[in-house]
Amino acid sequence: MGFSLLRGERTGPRRGSYQTPHGSFETPCFAPVGTLASVKGLLPSQVREAGAELILANTYHLALRPGEEVVRAAGGLHDFMRWDGPILTDSGGFQVFSLEGLRRVDDSGVYFAGSQSGKALFLDPKEALRIQRDLGSDIAMVLDECPPAGAPRKQVQEATRRTLLWAKEAARVHQQWGGLARGQAVFGIVQGGLFADLRRECAEAIRELPFDGIAIGGVSVGEPKPEMYRVVEETVPLLPAERIRYLMGIGDPDDLFEAVLRGIDMFDCVSPTRHGRNNLLYVPEGRIKIRNAIYKKDLRPIQEGCPCPCCRDFSRAYLRHLALAKEILGGILQSLHNLTFLEILMRELRERIQEGWTPTALREWFRLHYPGWGRGFDPQNPESPILGRSR
Structure with missing residues (x-):
C-alpha cells in the first residue's frame, strides 16, 4: 500500500500510482465528490466509465445521515x-469553514449544532478518525481548521496552530491503531x-509526522487564482518527494493543469x-451555457470526439430542451460529460x-488543445471563456 513515484521529483510535474486495499489510482488524478456516498445523479458504473478511479465522501455529512453505524453494518x-475502487473521506474540516454559523471550535475540537438532520455532532482528532475507520474508507483525512480567504493574520495563525495541534494527536492515534498496516491511510x-x-x-511540522500523504488545504476558498498558484508553488518544495500531494477542492481545468505543473x-x-x-458544460474552448438561444437548433454534440454518452448520443439542441424543461436527464448527461472531460485531461497529462x-x-500543448482555459472564469467578465453568452 501507498504511493509510488514513477516519474518526476520533488517539484514539477510528476507521474505516480497509489495502491489501496481496493485497488490503485494513477496520478495525477481527479476524484469526483460523492458527499453522501453518491456522486449526484450518477451510478457508480457511470462514474467508473467516465474514467474516475478514486471518489471522495464526507465524514461530517455521513456521520449525520445515515450515521457511520449504518454504513459499518452494511460492510463499509x-x-x-x-x-469497488478507492475511497477518500474528508474529515469534516471543511465544514469548520463552510458552516461557521453552526459550529463552535476550540482546541478540544469542533461542536456542530443540529442542522437539517437535527443531530448535533462533536469532532475531535480521534473521533474524526474513528468515524472514518467505521466508514471503511481507504484514505482518511485529519481534522483541520480552514480559515476563510482574507482572514486576518491573527485568525489564520490561530487556525494553523490548532491544525498542527490536532495533526499531532491524529498521528498518535493513527500509529496507536496500527498505522497503514491496518488498511487505512491517513x-x-x-x-x-x-x-x-x-x-x-x-x-515543516506536518512532514515530520508519520502521515501517508500530505494535502494542501485552505485554497479555493475565495482567493484570486494567482494567489492560489503562489501558495502551491511555495508549499510543494517543502513536502517530501516520496509522499503523495493532494490539493483539496480544486476542479477547474486550468487550475488542475497549473497545479500539476507545480508538483501536485x-x-x-x-x-x-x-x-x-446547472447547465454549464466544459469544452476545450471554455464553457458552454446550454440554455442560451444560440443552441436551440444546434444538432452538433457538445464536443466532437468526446466518448461520453452525452456527446455520443445527443445534440446541443436536445440538451437545451432538457435544460429548459428542467428534465433530470439533462443534469445526468451533462455531469457525465464534465467528469469525462476532466478525466481525459488527467489521462493526457499522465x-x-x-x-x-x-x-x-506541456504548457504549449495545453494552450493549443485547451485554448479557452487559463484566463479563469468570471460570469461578470465579458472576456471570460464562456460560449453562447447572451448579448
Missing part, C-alpha cells in the same frame, strides 16, 4: 454504495492561508457535476509526463 462504504493537511511563513511552519498529484471537487446539473514532456512543452 464500498459495499454500501457499490463502489493524510495530514497544511494550512496557513495566504501567509508564506505560516504555510512553511505548518508544512491528486485533486477533488464538486464543480464538474455541480456545473453539469501520458505526457510519463513520456518526459517538459513543463514548457
Whole structure:
C-alpha cells in the first residue's frame, strides 16, 4: 500500500500510482465528490466509465445521515454504495469553514449544532478518525481548521496552530491503531492561508509526522487564482518527494493543469457535476451555457470526439430542451460529460509526463488543445471563456 513515484521529483510535474486495499489510482488524478456516498445523479458504473478511479465522501455529512453505524453494518462504504475502487473521506474540516454559523471550535475540537438532520455532532482528532475507520474508507483525512480567504493574520495563525495541534494527536492515534498496516491511510493537511511563513511552519511540522500523504488545504476558498498558484508553488518544495500531494477542492481545468505543473498529484471537487446539473458544460474552448438561444437548433454534440454518452448520443439542441424543461436527464448527461472531460485531461497529462514532456512543452500543448482555459472564469467578465453568452 501507498504511493509510488514513477516519474518526476520533488517539484514539477510528476507521474505516480497509489495502491489501496481496493485497488490503485494513477496520478495525477481527479476524484469526483460523492458527499453522501453518491456522486449526484450518477451510478457508480457511470462514474467508473467516465474514467474516475478514486471518489471522495464526507465524514461530517455521513456521520449525520445515515450515521457511520449504518454504513459499518452494511460492510463499509464500498459495499454500501457499490463502489469497488478507492475511497477518500474528508474529515469534516471543511465544514469548520463552510458552516461557521453552526459550529463552535476550540482546541478540544469542533461542536456542530443540529442542522437539517437535527443531530448535533462533536469532532475531535480521534473521533474524526474513528468515524472514518467505521466508514471503511481507504484514505482518511485529519481534522483541520480552514480559515476563510482574507482572514486576518491573527485568525489564520490561530487556525494553523490548532491544525498542527490536532495533526499531532491524529498521528498518535493513527500509529496507536496500527498505522497503514491496518488498511487505512491517513493524510495530514497544511494550512496557513495566504501567509508564506505560516504555510512553511505548518508544512515543516506536518512532514515530520508519520502521515501517508500530505494535502494542501485552505485554497479555493475565495482567493484570486494567482494567489492560489503562489501558495502551491511555495508549499510543494517543502513536502517530501516520496509522499503523495493532494490539493483539496480544486476542479477547474486550468487550475488542475497549473497545479500539476507545480508538483501536485491528486485533486477533488464538486464543480464538474455541480456545473453539469446547472447547465454549464466544459469544452476545450471554455464553457458552454446550454440554455442560451444560440443552441436551440444546434444538432452538433457538445464536443466532437468526446466518448461520453452525452456527446455520443445527443445534440446541443436536445440538451437545451432538457435544460429548459428542467428534465433530470439533462443534469445526468451533462455531469457525465464534465467528469469525462476532466478525466481525459488527467489521462493526457499522465501520458505526457510519463513520456518526459517538459513543463514548457506541456504548457504549449495545453494552450493549443485547451485554448479557452487559463484566463479563469468570471460570469461578470465579458472576456471570460464562456460560449453562447447572451448579448
